[in-house]
């Protein structure tokens with residue numbers, strides 16, 4: 415996308431149909447479940463447009479909840495983890511989807527930019543990757559902060575907005591902080607970013623998160 419996506423506001427619905435970009439089996443590449451086999455549900459649209467966004471989420475189609483659950487069942491194999499991502503997954507009412515997946519005994523993880531909120535079931539694991547406005551990080555929703563399993567900061571060796579960890583509320587809730595090199599779609603810059611993120615992790619006591627799915631060349 416690289417910031418070229420239309421900014422899409424939250425939509426109200428009963429959650430029985432969602433705009434879905436894709437559903438696919440893979441290994442979770444990032445954060446606390448890195449390495450876990452998972453089914454990813456990538457939802458359409460985002461309420462932000464980050465310049466470095468590396469994800470296609472604008473060719474989505476509406477999909478009924480029952481059909482989504484069938485697809486997760488069909489693709490899941492032995493995976494016990496379902497990751498709901500985007501775009502921005504909290505743009506849409508995903509509560510019925512989360513309820514249905516949890517009822518099957520699956521672990522459900524959400525990846526959000528932290529600027530929207532929904533009262534998700536308490537068992538849902540939420541990872542937030544804060545994004546920079548140019549004048550600092552977008553504030554993370556106060557109602558979301560105590561729910562976070564981790565904050566994942568993207569780091570770039572050269573991009574001034576992404577050279578440091580922002581203070582977005584992690585100290586108040588002792589939220590684990592992950593640092594992840596920005597994927598700038600350039601091998602030289604990416605190698606710099608990886609070394610930079612590794613150094614920040616070591617010197618500042620954060621957790622290094624590599625996009626292992628990209629290292630493996632899988633989706």
Ligand code: SF4
Pocket residue numbers: 415417460461462463464466467468469500501502527545
């Ligand atoms: S918040 Fe995430 S999905 Fe949305 S534009 Fe930024 S990087 Fe892409």
